[in-house]
Amino acid sequence: MSITLRPPRLSELPELSALCLRSKAHWGYDATFLEACRAELTLTEAHLDNPMIVAVLGEARAGVAAIALQKDEAEIDLLFIEPALMGRGLGRRLMLWCRDAARHAGARRLLIQSDPQAEGFYRRMGARRIGVRPSASVPGRDLPLLACALR
Numbered sequence: 593m594s595i596t597l598r599p600p601r602l603s604e605l606p607e608l609s610a611l612c613l614r615s616k617a618h619w620g621y622d623a624t625f626l627e628a629c630r631a632e633l634t635l636t637e638a639h640l641d642n643p644m645i646v647a648v649l650g651e652a653r654a655g656v657a658a659i660a661l662q663k664d665e666a667e668i669d670l671l672f673i674e675p676a677l678m679g680r681g682l683g684r685r686l687m688l689w690c691r692d693a694a695r696h697a698g699a700r701r702l703l704i705q706s707d708p709q710a711e712g713f714y715r716r717m718g719a720r721r722i723g724v725r726p727s728a729s730v731p732g733r734d735l736p737l738l739a740c741a742l743r
Contacts, residue, residue, distance in 0.1 A: 594649070597645050611653055612670060633670075659693055659702070667702070668703070715738070
């Protein structure tokens, strides 16, 4: 699997938004839940203001990741993989990109608000749970909050 990482193009944002929703749907969420998440997972031109990367396999978008920076901390803003490509190391590669981008920007810690289904992946990548945070999409739902120290 020959994956290329490159910055996203403005014209790709609708396709990348659809990828985010397909990736979220992979965990078995129903249509009502996914619709509640749609606004949060719709990428806009403002997303391009932060470090962001697209994973490309041939001509297809295979994944997307972005971080948001705040002083000496960074947070994964999004990390989504095309469902058919999950389990092939692409998530690891995007997570390593997030760490490197955060470190390069001077962050000392990388925060991750995780979907409960993805928490195990982030823990395997060295993150530890530091609490929970309310979902921005689904009222009353708490999401795992994890952190990775960046050395």
